[in-house]
Amino acid sequence: MPGSIGCAPRSRHGAPRPTLDNNLVPARRITVTGVVQGVGFRPFIYGLAQRLALAGWVRNTSAGVEIEVTGTVEALDAFTRAITAEAPPLSRIESVRSEMITLDETPVGFEIHHSAAVEGAYQPISPDVSLCDDCLAEIFDPADRRYGYAFTNCTNCGPRFTIIQDIPYDRPKTTMAEFKMCPACQAEYNDPLNRRFHAQPNACPVCGPQLELQPSSEHPVPDGWDDLPHDEIEAARVLLRDGHILAIKGVGGFHLACDATNPAAVAELRLRKGRADKPFAVMMPDLDTVLRFCEVSFAATQALTARERP
Numbered sequence: 001m002p003g004s005i006g007c008a009p010r011s012r013h014g015a016p017r018p019t020l021d022n023n024l025v026p027a028r029r030i031t032v033t034g035v036v037q038g039v040g041f042r043p044f045i046y047g048l049a050q051r052l053a054l055a056g057w058v059r060n061t062s063a064g065v066e067i068e069v070t071g072t073v074e075a076l077d078a079f080t081r082a083i084t085a086e087a088p089p090l091s092r093i094e095s096v097r098s099e100m101i102t103l104d105e106t107p108v109g110f111e112i113h114h115s116a117a118v119e120g121a122y123q124p125i126s127p128d129v130s131l132c133d134d135c136l137a138e139i140f141d142p143a144d145r146r147y148g149y150a151f152t153n154c155t156n157c158g159p160r161f162t163i164i165q166d167i168p169y170d171r172p173k174t175t176m177a178e179f180k181m182c183p184a185c186q187a188e189y190n191d192p193l194n195r196r197f198h199a200q201p202n203a204c205p206v207c208g209p210q211l212e213l214q215p216s217s218e219h220p221v222p223d224g225w226d227d228l229p230h231d232e233i234e235a236a237r238v239l240l241r242d243g244h245i246l247a248i249k250g251v252g253g254f255h256l257a258c259d260a261t262n263p264a265a266v267a268e269l270r271l272r273k274g275r276a277d278k279p280f281a282v283m284m285p286d287l288d289t290v291l292r293f294c295e296v297s298f299a300a301t302q303a304l305t306a307r308e309r310p
Contacts, residue, residue, distance in 0.1 A: 025070055025102060025103040025106045026100065026102060027056065027068060027101050028068070028070070029099050030066070030067040030069065030080065030083070030096065030097065030098045031065070031096075031097045032065040032095070032097075033093075033095045034064065034092045034093045035090070035125070036091050036092075036093065036123070037060050037064075037123065039090035039091040039126050039160075040156065041091055042058050042065065042112050043112075044087065044091075045067060045083070046112055046197075046198075047192065048086070049110040050110060054071035054076070054079055054110060055069070055071065055107040057107070058113065059112065059113035059168075060116075060168035060170065061168055062116075062118040062121040062168055063118045063121035068101070068107075069110070080098055084096060088156075089156075089307075090129060090307065115168035116168070117168065122167065125161050125167070126160040126161065128160055128162055129156070129157045129307045129308060131152065132157040134154065134195065139152050145206075146204055146205065150211055151203055151209050153201050153202070153203075154202070155195055155197065156195060176200065176201050179203055179207055179209060180207060181202060181203070182206045182207035184206070185203060189202050211233065212232065213236065216247070222242070222244055240259050241259065244265070245265065245272070246258070256273065260282050
């Protein structure tokens with residue numbers, strides 16, 4: 001829930017100022033804490049400042065998001081209110097602290113600055129989020145450059161918690177650090193009007209991670225391996241259909257998978273896992289399929305259709 005917002009006149013260095021020098025520019029420093037990294041918060045602040053004709057900057061810190069902004073009193077008040085009223089849907093604001101400061105000169109435009117570490121500070125990390133409708137549409141659009149690309153994401157969806165190695169949240173501090181964006185992805189990343197503006201995991205088939213299918217080194221190569229489809233996902237589907245067990249490496253680790261409707265495959269998985277009776281997790285494509293096989297409470301329905309898609 002949003003915290004209270006308070007303003008107190010202070011100098012840039014934090015000392016109280018009863019009056020303002022005519023040569024100094026009044027401004028506000030705003031600190032926002034909560035789940036505010038990896039959720040499109042900096043692009044949101046950038047767009048808000050542009051809309052209200054404000055100048056200044058925003059950056060991630062180990063403690064949250066820090067903003068310095070200047071403009072008319074009316075615009076600054078509207079800006080501060082909008083931070084909580086219009087925050088990105090994936091964010092969860094815990095507090096907003098605002099203080100009056102003075103700047104030596106008026107900044108030109110509004111920028112997203114490099115992140116800054118704050119010793120001893122930390123802040124919550126966003127969970128992974130299921131693919132949004134826009135990204136799903138791209139994956140299934142043969143004319144789109146991300147057609148069939150398994151690692152498609154944007155500021156509204158995709159991995160967060162499982163790829164973050166440290167805070168503040170920036171690409172160099174995630175497992176995407178080794179994948180340099182191609183010119184097309186970089187252009188999206190730099191475009192304030194693009195939904196991938198400052199999306200840290202942004203990638204495509206040209207520059208991002210790729211799928212790979214390999215036979216197990218501990219079990220015989222399945223019959224017909226050389227005749228499998230070239231598309232890795234289609235090949236995996238064929239292997240599952242034929243009763244094989246796959247170790248699927250995701251962003252958060254490995255999952256052992258088999259066809260849940262194949263008794264022999266399930267029995268083999270139980271044998272390998274040493275799990276004679278404990279139920280396995282079952283994956284289904286949508287809620288309609290779940291309702292065909294399971295009794296689902298309202299709370300479970302809400303959880304299954306939440307952004308995290310557990």
